[in-house]
Structures are given as C-alpha cells and as structure tokens.
Amino acid sequence: MSVYDQKPDRFLAKLQVSLGEGTEAYCAGFEMNEWRCSPFAFHLAEWLPEYALPEEELRIHHENLLMKLHQAAIRVYTSEKYKNRGEAGEIALHAICRDYFGTIPLSPRVFYKSSSNDVVKAFDMVHVRLIDNQKPEIWLGESKLYETASKAVSDAIASVSQHLDAGFLTNQKVLLGPQIPKSTPRYEEIVALFNKNSSLDELIGNAVFVIGISCDSLAALEAQTTDNAYLQKIRSELEYLWSRINNSGLNQRVRIRLIYTPLANKNSLVEAFDRRLKGLQ
Template sequence: MEKEMINTYVKNPDNDNFVMILDETLCHQYHHFLLSISNQFESKKWKMKNFRNFIITNLKECALTEQERQSLAGKEGEILDKAISKLKIDYKSGEIGEIFLHGIMREYYNALPIVPKIFHKQNRNMEVFGFDSVHLTIENQECHLWLGESKLYDNLNGAITNVIKSIKDNLSDEIILNEARIIANPHELDNLAEHHNIQTSTLTSFKQIINGNIKLDRLKGILHVPISIIYDCDHTKSIEEITDDYKTMIKNFHKKKGNKISEEIKKLSNEIAYIDRIKFHIILFPVPDKKEIVSKINQIFESYKNAS
C-alpha cells in the first residue's frame, strides 16, 4: 500500500522535451499529485521552438487516425498539412491546451496511442461538453481511465477557479461513462492489446465496467483526472536561464497553488461520491507570455492552411 501511495504515475521523469521541476504527492489520503515542468531556455530566451515543436508533433496524433498516419509514413510535411486541414483551430487557445495535455499524457504517463477525444470532437462535430481529454494507461496489468482538464490562462488563480467548476460539473456518473465510451470501442481495445503486448484479460474488467456490468463505484478506483494548466508567469518572464534559484521559487509557488487546488477538490467530497478514490494529477506549466505563444502557433497553423 505504501508503495502505491508514493507512485505518482509519471513513467518518464527525464523526458527531454521539458525540464522537470517537481514530481511529488500532495495528499496521500486523497491521491493528489503535482507535476511541475518548465520549457527550456536558449540564448537567454524562452525556447519557443521547443514548445512549438511539441504542439505540432502531438497535433498530428490528435487530428489523424493511426491508419492515416501510417499511409503517409515518411511524408512529414503531408502529415502536418492533413492534420492542420482537419483540425478546426480554436483561436481562443483551447485546442493548444488540449494538444499539450495529450502530449504530456503520451510522453510522461505512457498513455496508450488511442485516437484522442479532440479527434472525435473535431471530426464528428461533437458539442463541447465533458472533459477535455480521455486516455488509457496500463498500471500493474490493470486498465486505468484518465479524464483530463486543460487550461491555458493569463492568470493562474482564474484557471484554478475555472478548473474546480469544471471538475464539479463533469464528475457525474453519466458524464464519466459517456467519456469512457468515446474510446471504449471493443475492436479498438483488442487491437491495442494485440499491438502493444497487453494481456487481453487486462481490458476485461474495464469493458465490463463501461458496459454497465459492474458498479460505477469501482470505476472510480481506476479513474485519474489530470489537470493541466499553462499560465502566464512573471517569474518565468523575468529570467534568461533556468537556475537553481528559479527552480526553488517555482517549486514553492507550485506547491502552494497545488495545495490550494487539492483543498478545493476535497471540498467536493459531499457532492461527488467516492471522490477520494479518484486520483488527481495537477500539472503546472509556466510561460512568459501566453498570448504571444498562442499567436505564433496559430500563425503556423494559418500558413499551412493558406498554402494548401
């Protein structure tokens, strides 16, 4: 039991994309975790190219099916053209936040390469409701469901207020089951098992839960809610490189804000049954200027669309 409590579920803490600042448990009793990461700096500047490439790389997976990507294997330009042409870009930056969370799930938590919710939303004209992302991971030969919230805000406090409201609204039994069913196509799950050396039995109980054969209360024992917040940070805007002083400052700041989110989630215990069984992962990513970052990435999207 103690070993499980210590596990933050991060599989790749030394990921090369970003700098790990903090990965720890905030609350053992309620299974609340904090992942703090920062972009790299280069030539005394926040490395925009690094973040941009992370978004573009993961956009390809968000907008295209595995079959579409395989048919264009080796043609990176065509893959990106097709991905951007299919994605209805949200110029309020919501899509960028969702793509970022998808990349974090895939690269830090080893989420399975299923077609993400953003694909279904864009390609089936789904209304925007429920969680921002749906993923699956395998933990000790057991299938776990991840329903994520992604925010990209000028102000961290505003993001926290909004994310708590979203959690309160979305953690109903009906929405949880609806989100699970988005990716719970039996054929797709069986293909995952076949191509990724997953024991078929690993998915059996998950299939039973989403098919209504097992009480939903059991699902909350394998349910995770990653909360990804990209936010404007004055500390990050004022530095030219990542120093130990910066890391210490961000660690303290993120622990304070992470604990605030944790406390707000605990307050929902009277409204959401068995919320203490659900594992919450707070993922904080400071940026120097959110509006500039969104503008530059959208310019790239526009240039590809105009060229096609």
C-alpha cells in the same frame, strides 16, 4: 509495432519541484536568456497527428507525412478567433503524459467534433497507462490554458467536478467504449471498464483525473535560465495550485494528478502555435 511506440523527441523538461506523488511541473526552458516560445510551438506541432487523428489514420510514411500533418491541422481548428482557444494546452498535456508516463491514447478528443471549430464538452484527454501486475489506469485529462493561474485552477476544479456527475460519466462510457481500438494492449480489461453494464465505481476506481494547468508565470517571465531561484519560484506557484485543489476537496473524492506548465507569455505561445497550424492547413 504499435503506432504509439514512436514519439517526438523530448522537449519539455521536468522541473525538480514536485510536492509529492501527483504534482509535477514541466518547462520549455530558456535559450539566449529568453523563454523558448517558438521552439515550444514547433514541438506542439510535432504532436499534431497523434493528438488529432485516430489510430487507424496514424500510419505515417514518407510519402504521406505532409498530408497527415495537413489533416491533423485542419481537425484541430480553422478559426481566426484563436486567442481564446485551448488546444495548445491540451497538446502539451497530451505530450507530457505520453512522454513521461508512457500513456496510450484511447481516442483523440477532436475526433468527436462535428466540425473543426466545435467546442467539445468532454474530457480533454482520454489515455490509458498500463503498469505490470496492476489494473489499467484510465487517465482523464482536463486542460486549462489561461493567462492567470487563479482563473485556470478555478475553472479546472469546476470542470472536473462537473465531469464527476453520474449522468456525464455514463454518457462518456457509452461514447468512448466503442472507440477504443481493439489493437490496444489489454483491450478486454480496458473496454470492460467502459461497458454500459459495469458500475461507474469501477471506472472511477481505476481513473486518474489529470489536471493540466498552462498559464502565465511571473517566474518564467523574469527568468533567463533554469537556476535554483527559478525552481524555488516555480515550486511556490505549484504549491498555490495544489492548495486550491486540496482546499476544494476534489482530491479526496478521486485521484488527482496536477501537471503544471509555466509560460512566460500565454498569448505569445498561442500566436506562435497558430502560425504553425495555419502553415500546415
């Protein structure tokens, strides 16, 4: 049995607001007429080991559970300047892809940091999605955790556009290829896409560029429950994000999947997550 066969229980709910293939929204929901900030932060902490530790370190048992959580929390970051950090958004994107799409991590992003406070110029997520009778899909994620939707989507478009640079992708192939665990299902097919002698066209042709936007949402701030009025407002917010991506032409160059997580208050979530993280360090 793979270490990735077991996952935390589902927390984020998929909202019925999709604009079609490749656009989704997921919400933490509401409790006692308030957006579930603290429970969301707790759920993110549940995913810490898988987000921060490579596969060989994920053999978790009763006697080493707390130590694994401690190791993962240290690797995420130890900075007191947490307000501008985006790890909570990255973990949310990781959790959604794992939970709803059954992706498998190929390498944890934080594994490439030279220290736990480094900012990594790389994809925020590198997963694979295996579908019967189809080639493996390499899911390359870019996460933005901002207060405003306009800033989040602008920076996401810019980041993915920069990542499509041939030199960057070539370096990523060299970096990521050797890190793919040999125990990964269909390993030979996957690692062939990262071979230095293979064309970048092969990797891009089998890639899905996942844009995760987590930002303040007026709909989430004003709502008290997931009712039709809330869903209609979230759909409008999702339409805005997708229109920005569509107008950029990015989705004409590569396969894009937009995953939107509306937040009632981004800063409150970051603070709640930081408290959880510090408590495990």
